[in-house]
Amino acid sequence: MSGILVVSEHRQGELTPSSLEVIAAARQLKAEKEQPLMVAVLANNPDDYASQVNREGVDEIIKISTPEEEFQVDAYEAAINSLINERAPSIVMVPHSVDAWGYAPVVAERGKYGFASDVFGLRYEGDDLVATRAAYAEKIHMELEFPGKETVLLTVRGNVFKPVEGEGSAKVTDFDFSDASPHTQHLEYIEPESGGDVDISQAEFMLSIGRGIDEEENVEQFQELADIMGFTLGCSRPIADNGWLPKFRQVGQSGKTVASCNVYIALGISGSVQHMAGMKHVPNIIAINKDPEASIFSIARYGVVGDLFEVAEELRNHFE
Amino acid sequence: MKILVAVKQIAALDEDFELREDGKDVDPDYLDYELNEWDDYSYEEALRIMEAGGEGEVEIVPVTVGPDEADDGLRRCLAKGGERGIRIWDDAITGSDPSAIARILVKVIEREQPDMVFAGTLSSDHSFAQTGMAIAAGLGWPHAAVVNHLEYKPGDSSAVVHRELEGGLEEKLSIDLPAVLTIQLGINDPRYASLRGIKQAKSKDIEVLSHGDLGLSDDDVGEKGSLSRVRRMVIPEKGQAEMIEGTAAEQAERVAQIVKELKGAA
């Protein structure tokens, strides 16, 4: 058993950015221990994606033609299981995406492969692979090993590894699998509600509020502060779920990714994985939280431990 | 028609927790248990289907794998509806990863023969997002993860669901039944149990089974039945953030200065 197999993903005609991050994670392991790196592309017409994943360090691109253009869970499972059977990689890596939440545990269970989800750290100890993931609501890191497993499947956390760039010179091959009968049928995509003029994914400066603001009445003063500072107001999911701010202002996995953001001020946001998924990449994160242990500080560039109301009150004096 | 709902007690850490002697987990003295937030939503979804059906037409059964204290989670569910729960535990189950837990639940499902299985999308302590789909694999049933909308009537041979994808996008799809669905927060607005319900739940039947009762061997559960093993747990270092100290005025001034510099540069 040897080699690393990465399964890339795409949606609505776009390769997902996390696919390139997973390739980067795989390259890191390859650097520790030389082994071939394969990237699988599953689509009705995989050619376009195949050229996009041809990045530095990739040795082989495996095109798999599926009946549907878009993700279909049964096809992904059948294709990946039979590819693993044939190629016998020691490690299989996929993004920790919503699609993968659907297929990865199933693939692992069928093949009785080693498995760990939401992995953000990887290394070898001697010949043994060690995967790090979080436990107890991110307060602790858990290191997992896979004794006796010849193949290990990992789902890799987003926004941790820097996407690979440089062009590669991988050979391209085709792979056929015996089709599984599908048990689900795609009907349509439903686009998120738009916010008129406000598109937080385009905003360069964001001020986001979380459950720390306590009450609905307090929302307004932060709206005013954001206005004064020339920032766009965003929020964590509970604020939107409560109806305190419209859904289109929600940052995170099930909200928007603040793709163009340069400065992100997080007020009273604890830093759940799902929230961070939408803003972790921002180069200048300023976190204000009264709990010095809050996980948001682990990704912030600047941290303020203090009462958000006091700091906000002082802050406005500098922008009036 | 029967719906089986897998529920779990999550562990919350006490503020100054310590690791166990062997370093592989937290000292259980520092853990408090409560029902996984997602399970309130999946149980509510099952309750609604039950209530929409005719009298006695739909049965819902909460099931958990866990020690005595996990009864609390089952009773919390039963206080809202349902007549009986199932709990599986014995010492050999200690050390089970989600795959081993799913294997146990599969056996329960094969025994109970439900028409639909719900699980939470993930849990707020360990967030594997694995158990529900691993159950589907064991059963060989159709499955969908992160469901935030469900259109279904008892007797239907398929259901329409929405999967919550990244970036607020949703996928609408139809799925053959029976199926395993993992339910996402926000799919409904979970109720609170009535006082009468809480009282009644105390005397509702909870069947307690061991892995042997389900025909599983010691090799199927615990460490041996798992796809991974905990090597150790570590308390992470604090982040690399530059901490801004001083009075609120001082902190705010520094933040303002940083912001202005960055805005100026932009």
Added chain:
Amino acid sequence: MIPAETQANNAHAAAPATQRPSLPQLLEQARETGDIYLAAALYPFAGNAERRALEDLLFASTKQKRQFAGAPYTPAPLLGRLAEITTETKLLARIARHPAVTAETLAYIVDKDQSEAVLAAVAAHQRAPMDLLDTLDWQDSVAVQKGLAGNLNTSTRTLKAIAAEAPLEVLKEIAKNPNADAELLTDLWSRGDEYLRAEVAANEQCTESIRTAAETLDSELVRRMLAANPAASVEQLLRLLNDPAAAVRAAAVRNLLLPAEDLQDYADDPSRQVRRTEAQRTGLADSMLEHLAEDEDHWVRRWVARNSSTPELILRSLAQDEVAEVRRAVVRNPMCPADLVATLARDPDSWVRAGVAFRKDVSEAILLELADEEDPDILTGVGQNSAAPLAILHRIASHRDKDIRRAVILNQQAPREVVQPLLDDPYPLNRAMLVKHPALTSADLSQLADDPEPQVRFMAVQSIIRSSGQDRAADAKTRNH
């Protein structure tokens, strides 16, 4: 004799419903059910022997000890006892951080354990008396120094001793302390960076010469903090009113030492921050309010509308403001005349109408009209309104939205017949808030003492015992007469 019917209805309650359970009965109930929350609530009221029995229950595991050491509801006597029976530093430090712990227990803990964690907790504790704080060893710990520096009970002498040796971050805390005297502040001023000086300038105890010096400093922050000093002179504030920095002017305007009539000439301040602050002052001349009422900034108009010294005529014109928040502020103004309230009860904006619903002086006719709306804010206002008619309160008490039902629970005037059904409200928070309702009878409280929610049982038992204490006190009073 207890009527059979009542007995049957309350079969689950620990005591007959027509009379309040006695302390011994409650203690028995706690022991029988093993209910630690009941036990914790009863502990302060129990005799010594009973307390020992309760402790067996309360301190059954290390986990429970830790829980009670940190829980915000733990009564002081229980904390004191916990301190006695433990030697664990972590636990003692937790107890020493607890806001309810008594001065005696704090002294006891310091005697027992001088670890930094314990000393830092005591040093910062608001209940630690001056003499205890004076004895703490702060030499080797910045955490202890910080705690003492920020404590309102720390003596001037100790503050001075610390100031002689402590790092800048501690000095900043000292400069905020009202026990820092003029001499200490003068010393700090001379050693200070801008931020330390700012804290000194804001301190009521600082000397006039410091205040004069602060005024001429180039630092906007120092001048702003000076302008907030409750001992600043009027002349100085008048000068600060002309400061180039808007934030300084705004701080001066906020300072109540400055007579409102002196603001007259500043109604046109170019900074909206200043004008917004002005609009919040009471006692402004009518002409100034009139001027501010036409400000282009809607926040300024909002504050005028909310200002209790704003004359009726101005309120009438603001009631037609295009910004709903301004109209809402008018209706939240206690001086808003009845006919204007009636007009705003039909405002197109529901948030304005909700403001009407919260007014205590609103007519029954208006409340009846608002009660037919669906907006949750409006219904909440109606439900909390002491003038709301009974039929409406009943309706709101059975609303399907739990947050709307809570409105009648918060309505102190709601009669028992309205709140009684809410003893069975499925939402635990509603029952927890209901415990404090004045209309509940002892039968109601007994029922809540048996609630599934620990917090509800805990509070119900507290209420039962306190009210029986009041009864006894009242009895004693009658006897003395």
